[in-house]
Amino acid sequence: MKVRAAVLNEENVMPSIETVTLADPAEGQVRVKVMAAGVCHSDLSAVRGVIPQTMPLVLGHEGAGIVEAVGEGVTRVSVGDHVIFSWVPSCGECYFCQHERPDMCDHAFMLATLGTLPDGTTPFSRPGQDGDTEDLYMFSQTSCLAEYTVVPEKGVVPIGKDVPFEVAAITGCAVMTGVGAALKSAGLTPGRRVAVIGCGGVGLNVIQGARLAGASQIIAMDHDERKLDDARRFGATHTIATAQLGDPISAVLDLTDGLGVDDAFEVVGRPETIQLAYGITRKAGQIVVVGVAKMGVNVELSAFALPAEAKHITGSWYGQAVADTDFPRLLEYYRQGDLRIEELISHRFALEELPEALEALERGEVRRAVIVMGQQGSGGEA
Numbered sequence: 242m243k244v245r246a247a248v249l250n251e252e253n254v255m256p257s258i259e260t261v262t263l264a265d266p267a268e269g270q271v272r273v274k275v276m277a278a279g280v281c282h283s284d285l286s287a288v289r290g291v292i293p294q295t296m297p298l299v300l301g302h303e304g305a306g307i308v309e310a311v312g313e314g315v316t317r318v319s320v321g322d323h324v325i326f327s328w329v330p331s332c333g334e335c336y337f338c339q340h341e342r343p344d345m346c347d348h349a350f351m352l353a354t355l356g357t358l359p360d361g362t363t364p365f366s367r368p369g370q371d372g373d374t375e376d377l378y379m380f381s382q383t384s385c386l387a388e389y390t391v392v393p394e395k396g397v398v399p400i401g402k403d404v405p406f407e408v409a410a411i412t413g414c415a416v417m418t419g420v421g422a423a424l425k426s427a428g429l430t431p432g433r434r435v436a437v438i439g440c441g442g443v444g445l446n447v448i449q450g451a452r453l454a455g456a457s458q459i460i461a462m463d464h465d466e467r468k469l470d471d472a473r474r475f476g477a478t479h480t481i482a483t484a485q486l487g488d489p490i491s492a493v494l495d496l497t498d499g500l501g502v503d504d505a506f507e508v509v510g511r512p513e514t515i516q517l518a519y520g521i522t523r524k525a526g527q528i529v530v531v532g533v534a535k536m537g538v539n540v541e542l543s544a545f546a547l548p549a550e551a552k553h554i555t556g557s558w559y560g561q562a563v564a565d566t567d568f569p570r571l572l573e574y575y576r577q578g579d580l581r582i583e584e585l586i587s588h589r590f591a592l593e594e595l596p597e598a599l600e601a602l603e604r605g606e607v608r609r610a611v612i613v614m615g616q617q618g619s620g621g622e623a
């Protein structure tokens with residue numbers, strides 16, 4: 242079938258919205274009519290070459306929709322089910338899948354790099370030169386910045402029909418990544434004093450996760466004052482505008498009896514903010530790196546301090562997601578009013594306006610922008 246899709250043709254050039262061909266779902270695959278897709282920083286990172294991708298590819302990894310057709314042997318979902326995409330469709334067989342860490346699935350990681358489905362193919366193509374067809378690669382086996390997509394059945398999680406698609410869409414990446422970092426990777430418990438560096442879409446969800454866990458102090462840090470206003474609305478108890486301070490470390494020490502926080506979350510992906518996270522954490526505390534830096538970038542830390550201060554440094558990928566159980570749990574928090582997801586959406590765009598949405602994200606103007614399929618161009622503000 243012919244579908245409109247956001248195609249990234251080359252690094253540093255905004256995607257073009259093109260009419261492309263989508264193959265029917267093969268064995269073990271499903272076709273989903275995408276209803277809403279979030280514009281995530283990782284899509285922008287693909288455009289900017291921070292996350293290397295095989296191109297040309299169809300963007301998008303945070304979305305929700307309706308199962309429209311299923312291939313042979315599909316048992317997880319049926320036509321008409323509402324689903325959220327999981328951008329780590331774990332294989333179930335590698336070491337990590339067998340040891341309760343499907344977020345670390347070797348197979349899913351390799352396929353994300355190759356840009357194909359498990360059988361080595363991609364369902365998207367377009368006319369090439371000389372009457373040939375040209376394959377369009379996939380973004381993490383998802384490619385949901387398109388009217389329809391075809392994904393492995395493990396790449397969808399069925400959800401209740403009461404959940405608005407926009408809410409479901411951003412649960413699949415921003416909410417999972419942020420709340421999961423706080424509740425799962427960090428294992429926050431009541432009374433912890435935490436700091437969150439970087440208060441964009443994912444950072445706000447780390448703040449929500451910390452609030453859910455009962456953290457007694459949540460210090461939000463960002464160079465952008467607008468993001469600190471958001472942070473307060475989502476549960477930060479204190480804010481620090483890093484751009485205006487010569488020494489943000491002493492600002493945190495002043496708020497924590499000179500000790501530093503128990504847990505610091507870095508949600509930026511830069512060496513200097515990782516060093517800042519290390520510096521504001523108390524001895525034997527924990528640093529959780531959520532932000533994704535460009536591949537090849539290193540961070541320098543004091544080798545003496547590693548044993549002498551005994552801080553724990555860890556990372557969090559996709560909020561340590563076990564999508565099948567975590568997505569329904571997150572939506573339950575949403576239904577109870579414990580997670581504010583609708584309020585994360587600051588902008589809505591039509592698919593044709595994706596370049597505009599990415600530019601607004603890059604300028605730091607959005608909490609979360611959502612592409613609403615079938616919507617006419619509106620130009621942003623929700």
Ligand SMILES: [Zn+2]
Pocket residue numbers: 281282283284302303414415
């Ligand atoms: Zn994402």
Ligand SMILES: [Zn+2]
Pocket residue numbers: 331332333334335336337338343345346347348349
């Ligand atoms: Zn696996």
